[in-house]
Amino acid sequence: MAIHQRNDWYDLTRATNWTPSYVTEDELFPDEMSGSMGIPMESWEVYDEPYKTTFPEYVKVQREKDAGAYSVKAALERAKIIEKSDPGWVTILKQHYGAIALGEYAAVTGEARMSRFSKAPGNRNMAMFGMLDETRHGQIQLYFPHEYCKTDRQFDWAWKAYHQNDWASIAAKHFFDDIITGRDAISVAIMLTFGFETGFTNMQFLGLAADAADAGDYTFANLISSIQTDESRHAQQGGPALEILIANGKKEEAQLKVDMAVWRAWRLFAILTGPAMDYYTPLEHRGNSFKEFMHEWIVGQFERSLIDLGLDKPWYWDTFMEELDSTHHGYHLGVWYWRPTIWWNPAAGVTPDERAWLEEKYPGWNARWGQCWDVITENLIADKEELTLPETLPLVCNMNQLPIVGTPGEEHWDIKVHTIEKDGRLFHFSNEVDKWVFEQDPQRYEQHMSIVDRFLNGDIQPMNLQGALEYMGMEGVAELGKDAHGYAWIEKVKANMKKAS
Amino acid sequence: MAFDLEQKPLRTWSHLAKNRRKPSEYDIVSKNLHYSMNNADAPWEQAPNSPMNMWYKKYRNETPLKHEDWDVFSDPDKLVYRTYNLLQDGQENHVQSLFDQFNEREHDKMLEADWVLALAQLYTPLRYVFHALQMSSTYVMQMAPASTISNCATFQAADLLRCVTHTAYRTFELSTTYPDMGFGVAERGVWEDAAHFQPMRELIEKQLASYDWSEAVVSLCYVVLPMLAEGVLKPLSEASRQGNDTLMPMLIDSQLHDSQRHQRWATELHKVLLADNESNEAVVQQIVDKWVPLADAAMDAYISAIPNSPVSANDAIAAAEKVRRDITGAA
Numbered sequence A: 001m002a003i004h005q006r007n008d009w010y011d012l013t014r015a016t017n018w019t020p021s022y023v024t025e026d027e028l029f030p031d032e033m034s035g036s037m038g039i040p041m042e043s044w045e046v047y048d049e050p051y052k053t054t055f056p057e058y059v060k061v062q063r064e065k066d067a068g069a070y071s072v073k074a075a076l077e078r079a080k081i082i083e084k085s086d087p088g089w090v091t092i093l094k095q096h097y098g099a100i101a102l103g104e105y106a107a108v109t110g111e112a113r114m115s116r117f118s119k120a121p122g123n124r125n126m127a128m129f130g131m132l133d134e135t136r137h138g139q140i141q142l143y144f145p146h147e148y149c150k151t152d153r154q155f156d157w158a159w160k161a162y163h164q165n166d167w168a169s170i171a172a173k174h175f176f177d178d179i180i181t182g183r184d185a186i187s188v189a190i191m192l193t194f195g196f197e198t199g200f201t202n203m204q205f206l207g208l209a210a211d212a213a214d215a216g217d218y219t220f221a222n223l224i225s226s227i228q229t230d231e232s233r234h235a236q237q238g239g240p241a242l243e244i245l246i247a248n249g250k251k252e253e254a255q256l257k258v259d260m261a262v263w264r265a266w267r268l269f270a271i272l273t274g275p276a277m278d279y280y281t282p283l284e285h286r287g288n289s290f291k292e293f294m295h296e297w298i299v300g301q302f303e304r305s306l307i308d309l310g311l312d313k314p315w316y317w318d319t320f321m322e323e324l325d326s327t328h329h330g331y332h333l334g335v336w337y338w339r340p341t342i343w344w345n346p347a348a349g350v351t352p353d354e355r356a357w358l359e360e361k362y363p364g365w366n367a368r369w370g371q372c373w374d375v376i377t378e379n380l381i382a383d384k385e386e387l388t389l390p391e392t393l394p395l396v397c398n399m400n401q402l403p404i405v406g407t408p409g410e411e412h413w414d415i416k417v418h419t420i421e422k423d424g425r426l427f428h429f430s431n432e433v434d435k436w437v438f439e440q441d442p443q444r445y446e447q448h449m450s451i452v453d454r455f456l457n458g459d460i461q462p463m464n465l466q467g468a469l470e471y472m473g474m475e476g477v478a479e480l481g482k483d484a485h486g487y488a489w490i491e492k493v494k495a496n497m498k499k500a501s
Numbered sequence B: 001m002a003f004d005l006e007q008k009p010l011r012t013w014s015h016l017a018k019n020r021r022k023p024s025e026y027d028i029v030s031k032n033l034h035y036s037m038n039n040a041d042a043p044w045e046q047a048p049n050s051p052m053n054m055w056y057k058k059y060r061n062e063t064p065l066k067h068e069d070w071d072v073f074s075d076p077d078k079l080v081y082r083t084y085n086l087l088q089d090g091q092e093n094h095v096q097s098l099f100d101q102f103n104e105r106e107h108d109k110m111l112e113a114d115w116v117l118a119l120a121q122l123y124t125p126l127r128y129v130f131h132a133l134q135m136s137s138t139y140v141m142q143m144a145p146a147s148t149i150s151n152c153a154t155f156q157a158a159d160l161l162r163c164v165t166h167t168a169y170r171t172f173e174l175s176t177t178y179p180d181m182g183f184g185v186a187e188r189g190v191w192e193d194a195a196h197f198q199p200m201r202e203l204i205e206k207q208l209a210s211y212d213w214s215e216a217v218v219s220l221c222y223v224v225l226p227m228l229a230e231g232v233l234k235p236l237s238e239a240s241r242q243g244n245d246t247l248m249p250m251l252i253d254s255q256l257h258d259s260q261r262h263q264r265w266a267t268e269l270h271k272v273l274l275a276d277n278e279s280n281e282a283v284v285q286q287i288v289d290k291w292v293p294l295a296d297a298a299m300d301a302y303i304s305a306i307p308n309s310p311v312s313a314n315d316a317i318a319a320a321e322k323v324r325r326d327i328t329g330a331a
C-alpha cells in the first residue's frame, strides 16, 4: 500500500501538548483565555473529537463544496429572485444576511480562541478547521447578497448591521459576543459549539433552507444547507470538552454555561427565525411552523444530546416549552410595529388565510395576538397609518436587549416586567430566566448599557425617534423598514369582510 | 450627516462605494469586518470592564503599533477562502502523489543509517514547532485590528497545520520501516530535553506567552517564521540530500511556497505601518531586537546538530536577517 490510512497517523497530528519550562502552564494558557477550570494539560489530552478530518481532506472537500455553491449561484444569476419573489421572502434574505454574515465572521475569532487556548490538542486542530469554516461562512454570505446592493439599499446591511447600534444589531452582538468572541476557549466550546451550533443553527440553516427551496430560491437553499454541513462538523467540538469537565468534577459549571447559552440562543432565534418562518415566508411555501421546527431540532435532538452527555435539561425547560407557543408572536408584533427601526421590511402575515394557518398551528392565536392585529388592521383600513407607527423606543430587556413583550389576554396583557435595582440603576428583564442569566455574571453584564439606557443617558440626540434612528445607523429613508407588501394585504382583509357581510 | 430623504441604492457596500475602483471579490468579502474596532471603550458588546474587553483594550487597542485606518491593509495575494482551498488542494495533491510514489519505490529503506537517526532527532519532533506556530498565528488572527490582517493569519495558521500533518504522516511512515528508532513515540522527549531544541523551545514558549499584539505579530512574522524557513527547513532540505533522502527536499519545497506567502503579507504589513506612522518603525525595531538573539541561538543549536550541515548556523542567521531586510525594505 502506497498511501497510509488516516487512522494510522491521525493521532500524531494531535500529539502536540508538551510541558513548558521557560514559561509556566498558566502563562501559556492564561485562565481568562483558556477557561480550563484548573484542570491540567494532561487531563485534556484524552479529548477525542468525534468527527475527524485532516488538512488534505479538508481542502479537497471544501473546494468541492464551494464549487457547488458558487456554480448554483452563477447558473441562477438570471433567475432574478429579488424581482420575482414575494417581498416577504426578500425580507428574509435581508434579515438573514444582516443578522448572520458578520456574526459568522466573528466566529472565526471564537474558533481561534479555542485553537490557541484550548488545552486539548484535538480541540485546537478542529478549531483550526472551524476558523476556516467560519471564514467561509462570513465570506460567502457577504458575496452572495452583495449583488443585491444595487436593487435595494437595505441589502447594504448585510455588511453594515454589526457595525451599527441598531437595537437588533446590539441584541445580536450582545448574544454572539457572549458565547463566541467574549469568552475563554472552553466556554466557547460549550456555549458556541454545543449550546448554540448543535441545535439552533439547524433551525436557521436547515429549517429555512426547506422554505427557501419551496419558495424557488435554490441559490439560498443550497448555500445555507451547504453551510450547515460545516456547522454540524465543527459543532462537535463541545461534546468531548463537556465529557472532560464532567469527568473532572465540573458538571455544575458546565451545566451553568449550557443553560445560559441555550436560553440566550432561544431569545435571539425567537425574534429572528420565528417571524421569518411563521409570518414572512409566503403561506404557500411554509413547511413546518417555527414551533414544529423547534420541537424537531431543539426539543428532540438537543435534549437527547444533553442527556447522552450526562447533563440535565435546563431548569427552565417548562418555561421554555410554554414560550414556544407565544414569544415569537409577541416579537413579531413588536418588530412590525417598530418597523422603521430595522433594516428589513417585515411582512405582517395576517391575511385571513394566514390567520387561519396561525390559529391551526397555535390554537388561541386569534383570541390573543389576533385582537392586536384587528386594531392595526382597522387603523389601516381607516387610513390612519400614523396610529400603527411608533413615536418612542420600546422598553428593552437588559439581558437579551430585545423589546419586552407579553402575551395579550382577554382583559389585559400578561406583561410582567422583572426588575433589579442596584446602585440607583433599574434593570429590566423579559422574564425570570433572563434575570437569572444576568445574575450569574454581573461583571460581564452590569455595566453594559441597553439602547434605552443610552437614550435616557442622553447619548442619543435629539431625544426623539428621528435621533434614535440616526443613532441606530439609518442614513436615509430607503434603509428604514416598512410593511413588506405596502399594506396590500389589507385588500384581502376587505374582500373577506365583504364576503362575510 | 444629514438624513437622506432620496437615498439611492449603491453598487457595493457603503464603505466601498466611495472608491472609484470597482470592488473585487477580495474587497467585498474581506474588508472592514471587525466590528470590535468601533467602540474603543467596549470592543465587545458587553460591560466595558468585562475580562475580554479588558484583554482587548490592553493588548490590541493600546498596542504600540498605531494606524489611523488598519483596514487599508490588503493581502498582496488577495486570498479568499475559496481560492485558498483551490491553492492548497493543488499543493496537497502534489504532496500526496510524492508520498505515494516514494513509498512505492521504498524510498525509506534506502536512507543512510545516520540520516535516519537525524530524522528522529531533527525532523519528526518539528511537529511541536509547527503546531506552536499554528497556535501563535491563531492568536495574531484573533487580536488583529483589521479583518484583512486576520485573514492572512488564519491562512498562515492553516498552512502550519498542513506542516504538522505532513510531519505526522512521515513520522508514522518512518516508524513502519524503522520500528525501533522511536518514531512516533520519542519526539516529545526530544523536543523537551534534547540540547539542540532547547533554545528554540525557549523562543517559542516565550513568544506564545507574549500577548501584546504588536509584539506577537512582529516576533512571529519578522523573527520566528524566518527562523523556521532559513534556519530549519532549508538546512534540513540541504542536509537530506546527503542521506539519500530525496523526498524531503520536495516536501519542504512545497512548504516553502507557504513561507514565501507569509513573507509577502508581512512585507505588505510593514509598508502599511510605515506609510501611516513614523513611530512604527522604532516599535518594530525594538521588538525585532528583543527576539532576534533568541532566534539566532535557536538556529545555532539546531544546525549544530545536523550532521555535516551544508548550511552553517552563520549562513542561516544571515539568511534570516536578509528575509527581515526584505520585509522591512531595508537595503
Ligand SMILES: [Fe+2]
Binding pocket: A104, A107, A133, A134, A137, A231
Ligand atoms: Fe458558521
Ligand SMILES: [Fe+2]
Binding pocket: A107, A134, A197, A231, A234
Ligand atoms: Fe459555526
